[in-house]
Amino acid sequence: MTSLIHHETLRDPSRVQLTDDGRLKHFLTTEGLSAELLTEILDTADSFISTQERAVKKVPLLRGKTVVNLFFENSTRTRSTFELAAKRLSADILNLDIARSATSKGETLMDTLWNLEAMYSDMFVVRHADSGAAHFIAEQVTPNVAIINAGDGRHAHPTQAMLDMLTIRRHKEGIAGKVVAIVGDILHSRVARSQIYALRTLGAAEVRVIGPGTLLPKDIEALGAKPFYDMKQGLADCDVVIMLRLQKERMQNALLPSEGEFFKLYGLTEAKLACARPDAIVMHPGPINRGVEIESAVADGPQSVILNQVSYGIAVRMAVMAMAMSGQQSQNSSEEMA
Amino acid sequence: MLQIRNVRLIDPAQHRDDITDILVDNGRIHSTGDAGSGLVISESRDGNGLWLLPGLIDLGGHLPEPGYTQKGTIESETRAARSGGFTHICSLPDTSPVADTSAVIKLILEKAASAAQVHVLPLAALTQGLAGEQLASMVTLSEAGAVAMSNARHIIRDSYVLRRLMEYAATYDIPVFLSANDAALAAGGCMHEGPVSTRLGLPGIPATAETVSLAKILLLAEQTGARLHISQVSCGRSVLMLRQAREQGLNITADTPLANLLYTHDAILGYRSLYNVQPPLRTEEDRQALLAAVESGELAISSNHRPHEIAAKKAPFAEARPGMSQYDCFLPLAMTLVHRGELSLNALIRALTVLPASVLRLQHGLSSGQAFNACLFNPETEQTISASDLYSQGHNHPAIGASLRGRVEEVFVSQV
Numbered sequence: 098m099t100s101l102i103h104h105e106t107l108r109d110p111s112r113v114q115l116t117d118d119g120r121l122k123h124f125l126t127t128e129g130l131s132a133e134l135l136t137e138i139l140d141t142a143d144s145f146i147s148t149q150e151r152a153v154k155k156v157p158l159l160r161g162k163t164v165v166n167l168f169f170e171n172s173t174r175t176r177s178t179f180e181l182a183a184k185r186l187s188a189d190i191l192n193l194d195i196a197r198s199a200t201s202k203g204e205t206l207m208d209t210l211w212n213l214e215a216m217y218s219d220m221f222v223v224r225h226a227d228s229g230a231a232h233f234i235a236e237q238v239t240p241n242v243a244i245i246n247a248g249d250g251r252h253a254h255p256t257q258a259m260l261d262m263l264t265i266r267r268h269k270e271g272i273a274g275k276v277v278a279i280v281g282d283i284l285h286s287r288v289a290r291s292q293i294y295a296l297r298t299l300g301a302a303e304v305r306v307i308g309p310g311t312l313l314p315k316d317i318e319a320l321g322a323k324p325f326y327d328m329k330q331g332l333a334d335c336d337v338v339i340m341l342r343l344q345k346e347r348m349q350n351a352l353l354p355s356e357g358e359f360f361k362l363y364g365l366t367e368a369k370l371a372c373a374r375p376d377a378i379v380m381h382p383g384p385i386n387r388g389v390e391i392e393s394a395v396a397d398g399p400q401s402v403i404l405n406q407v408s409y410g411i412a413v414r415m416a417v418m419a420m421a422m423s424g425q426q427s428q429n430s431s432e433e434m435a
Numbered sequence: 436m437l438q439i440r441n442v443r444l445i446d447p448a449q450h451r452d453d454i455t456d457i458l459v460d461n462g463r464i465h466s467t468g469d470a471g472s473g474l475v476i477s478e479s480r481d482g483n484g485l486w487l488l489p490g491l492i493d494l495g496g497h498l499p500e501p502g503y504t505q506k507g508t509i510e511s512e513t514r515a516a517r518s519g520g521f522t523h524i525c526s527l528p529d530t531s532p533v534a535d536t537s538a539v540i541k542l543i544l545e546k547a548a549s550a551a552q553v554h555v556l557p558l559a560a561l562t563q564g565l566a567g568e569q570l571a572s573m574v575t576l577s578e579a580g581a582v583a584m585s586n587a588r589h590i591i592r593d594s595y596v597l598r599r600l601m602e603y604a605a606t607y608d609i610p611v612f613l614s615a616n617d618a619a620l621a622a623g624g625c626m627h628e629g630p631v632s633t634r635l636g637l638p639g640i641p642a643t644a645e646t647v648s649l650a651k652i653l654l655l656a657e658q659t660g661a662r663l664h665i666s667q668v669s670c671g672r673s674v675l676m677l678r679q680a681r682e683q684g685l686n687i688t689a690d691t692p693l694a695n696l697l698y699t700h701d702a703i704l705g706y707r708s709l710y711n712v713q714p715p716l717r718t719e720e721d722r723q724a725l726l727a728a729v730e731s732g733e734l735a736i737s738s739n740h741r742p743h744e745i746a747a748k749k750a751p752f753a754e755a756r757p758g759m760s761q762y763d764c765f766l767p768l769a770m771t772l773v774h775r776g777e778l779s780l781n782a783l784i785r786a787l788t789v790l791p792a793s794v795l796r797l798q799h800g801l802s803s804g805q806a807f808n809a810c811l812f813n814p815e816t817e818q819t820i821s822a823s824d825l826y827s828q829g830h831n832h833p834a835i836g837a838s839l840r841g842r843v844e845e846v847f848v849s850q851v
Contacts, residue, residue: 207749227753227754228635228706233708233751249636250636250637252637287636315632315639316629319634
């Protein structure tokens, strides 16, 4: 019988980022990665945290390697943490801010990447406005360069999600069994999607998403998250509350009436936080909008771990860069031998 | 006189499916059955094990000429269509320049006369420049040779314009082909809105982008009495709405692209830009509803053929150009639906011959006296498709690398 339909397309989409023997060679998404692999990332990051507290912070894992920061979308914060992470791994780092050209973007993108590959780059850290951009580069453009996804459209931001996992693990003694709520603009959030997959895989008891119907994506249950429209109900018995940044554009797109109404319904105040467990922690991927999604008293309060998240970011990025480089090298050398 | 002996003749127009001989004289069918005596047979062929079908008719494919010859030419794409079993194709008007003047229609017809491998039936633009604002000169365009008016998938936002163009076309009994798509609801989307778009983080196109627009079109059709054909239906709900409209006496036809019968949004997993098509691939429930409507004769099947050069598809999903090359091996590809038991052979052939012929009011079939536009098909030959087998310049074809059962042996295109 003809075996035409989906024969290749239904395969596990996360396979692209793994070597033949199941190690990381790119880091594109948390979806489909095993609990063992996610835990290995967290353990490796933990080990780097101790090196970060030393006077000499560098380790030589990426010595002689060239890492290129390819940011097709601006982001000073994320780019800086990747830059620091690469430097602390002793890599050479090149920062490229590439405004997207208006015409034949695909072609421009490919030409740019091939040129960089020809300069013997070993790793691209990619941020791009299109969902799937990092996937596309890893699969179709430069598969022999390790690709680290630093955020693609609404799809994934896996290093942010992993630093969030590390934060939860360090502050809540593990992720298994925890109830986690993610609040706000889930629809446009690559961070939320990556968090949901990582939390489910690492054994969170429940992942809740809280927001108005306009900002919760259709069929979000299929990803393993439980939707709530009411903030207080959604926060009940939570161990972890993750607030997302609200972009101003949402008001113009008829997704929300006003910042004021959003804050009234979903802004994290001390009163609302009281619905969660008393020892619940509050997280935010930043940058925060005080008075829009979170009030200052909470952001700066005792339950907030927002600044800790930032300091773990470098360790997590060092971990995935080191692991992906090692996986990519072993894959390339085994292909050369074959 | 050409004779084909012992061939299985399948013609849903005559409710015929039997093994017979057929005689063709000067491009017209002389007779079927026993040839009798006294006829001079110059060429006789053994049709044993083969099927003879009326040539397939496409209600809408993109011929990239004029304007986009990097994607294909009238010659390359009609050659592909012929190899896929087609004898007639309706060419969509979104060429460059747009087919909104008689000069462009004539250009297409002249080019077709010298280079095309099948009958090219141009669809002219409904509105000038496909902009959805001013009516195109429908009567002049019809006289120049356009078989119907279409706005391709360019959206007519203004309900007033939609009403007036239907009224105007109805005055002259000019057929109007419309795609149902609401600009505001579809805005920014690049695939069906549902669990897969949520998972991939791709902006979605809700089913209501089609159904809201279709509701408006159906109400205006009722008011204006336009001779309407709905192109490229993709939602199960649309099938229901069309059925209700017909039950209320509206004379309306519709088609669905083959891709929407073959695939669902699951095909996009892994960001496969090949499956970035318009209308978008939708859910399994939608696909089943479309199949049922083809089975019952409510929907014709169109190709929605859209060849692209490699660079147009090699981009992150949302930036890849939508569309799939479909003409090459079209019939073997469509036959997979029959092999999988999802569609009866009769319904498939009817949806590709009888139904489109009635939309276009074409005389088409395998009865005596008709022009010989037919497809000789070997149902058993297995073939593995490689890019080098394709006639189309567009290599954005889903069958590349696949093994297909059945092969078009020859397509007869009448000169009359």
